[in-house]
Amino acid sequence: MKKSIALRISSALLVVSSALLPVVHAADAKDMSENIEVTPQEGITQEELAAIRVLHEICPKLVAQDKAAFESGYSRLVKDYMPNESNPDEALEKLSKQKNFQKFLKEARADAKRAGDEQNRAVCEDVKAYKS
Template sequence: MAFVVLCTGGITFANAAPASNAASHTASKGDKVEFKSSLPVTQEEIAAVDVLGEICPKLIGNNKKFDAGYERLLKDLMPNIDQPVLALKALADDAEYQGKLKEAREDANRASVQDNREVCQDILNYPANSKKTKK
């Protein structure tokens, strides 16, 4: 599962193909924008990061540096989405994504607290100048 990859291999999505221009939308909770099919990564990868956004504040505390790293990571995962955090929230209404999210939560529960904390630290230190976030 994607979360296990995150735990064991670090957070690397360098091989992701670019998203199509159809994905460059600002998604909000009320939008019915269909952007899933144009994402450069799998829903499993996005769900794994979504779960980390849920559990990391509990493991490392609320932290603005984590929030910034989390947003940079989401932007790398969804490079043509104007507001990836809102796009992630828009996926919450999608039944298929909910299944992936449930699996990611189960994976996180199976991982040790230390493994989860290490991945949270990776996000906390996610580079501001990663190749994908450079303009």
């Protein structure tokens, strides 16, 4: 199931790069003195993390009647992609505010827009049903 969702996310929302970024340093945009270290699971790219974050932006309106189920599935997905983080949702949110991550978010948003509502809704439904 995880592999299926990862493939759908990759194909629907981004062009997966082959470069691996083992360690990403992120800081809260509001508090630059607080640094967190985000260490994605081996093989997870910045593009994939951006695509997952974009799902959090677009899916609530696409699965409006079952936001709670989406949030639960999303949290499980983020935890699987960022297993070394004590609070993966918060870590990804902080990462999404970082200047060096914006280009990945911009690309993921453009990919989501190109994919259209029907394909995005299917990915959102997969995330909603996601079990670790």
